[in-house]
Amino acid sequence: MNSIERFYATIERRPVDRPACWLGDPTLAAVPALCEFYGVDNVNELKKVCGDDFYAVDIPYESPHCSAIFAAFDWYMNGSNVDTEHRTLTADGCFAHCEDLDDVKAVNFPWPDPEKYISVEECKRRVEEAPADKTVFALMWACHFQDTCAAFGMQTALMNMIEDPEMVHYVDDHIVDFYLKAQKIFLEATKGKVHAMLIGDDIGSQRGLMVSPQVIREFILPGAKKLIDQAHSYGVKIIYHSCGSIVDAIPMLIEAGVDAIHPIQALAAGMDAKNLKEKFEGKVSFCGGVDTQDLLPNGTPEQVRAKVRELRELFPTGLIISPSHEGLQPDVPPRNVKALFDEATKIYD
Template identity: 50%
Template sequence: MKLTHKERFLATINYEPVDRPASWLGLPVPQAESALTSHFGVNSVDELRSKIDDDIYPIEVPYKYEPSNHIACAFKFAKVDHLDSPDERTLTAPGFFEDYNDPADVDKFDWPDPEKYLDREESLRRAKAVDPDYVRMGVMWSAHFQDACSAFGMEQALMTMLMAPDMFQAVIDRITDFYLKANEIFYETTQGYLDAVLIGNDFGSQTGLMVDPELLRTHVFPGTKKLIDQAKSYGLKVIHHSCGSIFPIIDDLIELGVDVIHPIQALAADMDAAHLKEHYYGKIAFCGGVDAQYLLVKGDAKSVSEKVEELKRLFPTGLVISPSHEAILPDIPPVNIQAMFNSINKMK
């Protein structure tokens, strides 16, 4: 029996039998959209999602704060005189707090109020416009750790975490409070029209964690827990994003209440599907698995199809099959996206 998109997603993340694995295309960047729509003979990404029978519909938060107009770029921490392009978000440029070590100084930054910039009317319009058969997923990000790195400049942030932990905590707590307020506005406004949310931070490099797990447990995960609990209080499934090799903190994410771990970066250390199945099959659901660093970019359609079939054998359920990065970049040939979904959509 063919399941609906929502039924398939819920069955997949609960390790129940499915007609085929749940899927998510991801977020095609604007530079990739024209090639995709042309290849598939459609006029929009919405039509593309329908044609490939995708299961998750991402709903971006309408946040109007110039120049980026994106909730992930809500804080202007970067020092303009250090940047060639001051309007671009960066983790590595020196940030506003780079020379501060007294928590009392946290109020010297002009903290934005999400109530001023988050468009409630547009939030509801976007959520109501989505066919309720889809899994309607709010793309919240709420990247409090990454924003804390921007607040100091990444190297200085990690040093502050060790040398002046109260200062780091004061900043990341204020960032977390911002997201809790912004998310509450969005959840209240879209209540009844949302099924899941995507939040997260990049904790991993290609070979391992960027930060000692104990530091994450002390300074970062308490905020993560608040964000997860908030979403769950609205009955939403939580998909937690982190690029890179994050194997050492998967147990932590499970304990924090995450429903799905995204994007299982296929070529990162210890993140291949076979290794994750060995340790976590039945314990936590995953999303990703189709390598977007090499396979989707350089591989051929046959190789992509073979990888999807391998993933389906390893995870007959429990894995939302998706590229191993949320963004579909213009270097991915559309024919490989077609091959991926042709294989996903083969019914049992």
């Protein structure tokens, strides 16, 4: 099997020669040590040599305020470049003091038009750089719920969802429309060449959901389903991201049509691979499972290999083996990354 065949078989829970594997999207601080260890010059070369079945592509986005689509909204309306490393959902956004929908409209927020800031040619170029046998994986993110929280400030947004949901829906609808248009621009530009997209919203803590199932159903799933349906209309699979313990939300995500759940945060309550297999086998695929909170930074290569063997036994298919957070940190020794891939890419007799 090549990487594309292996991905589709994994995502559709058909037999595979060995699991599909994803390195994730290492942080800038983690890249130099990984490149030095593998003897390569950049992260794209790293993906080619470590055993990664995926070629991740960021959606190109260049506006006066930012260079990342996940930070496209200038919620402080101060015209400054958005700091993607230190931005927060908790600071007051421009709608923080609005008391009703008329107040929200009166803010006159300059909703960005993705058509102005996404280069069709750059979309094509980034995808065409992918090796012919790799799974092209577009990192759309489209975190509309998190954006909505940032627009008000998280505490205010959550209170408004109860006290005046009309305000929240108005803002969220605009955000979802932005991501739908952006996703369409990208998918039209790269038609037939993209295999999967990553979207999602962080809704889990270490112990459970951060918001109620009712909030998820009203404020997260409708927008997510529109994005999922649009991607599916182009034949693109959706891997849905949320950190934390989201075991109670997985049935809703399955209902919305997600193809795989990312990242199986291994130490979060209820997110161990065995529990997920028992609850959801045959209903959805998963991505992740190799703990980045303790095992990868602090374990030995043999402990990492043992965890991968355990995951392969639990999920002979239906699991993309990957670190349990896509953003590998510099505290993860490269030898443990190599141990993960060495064991995951073995073809057992």
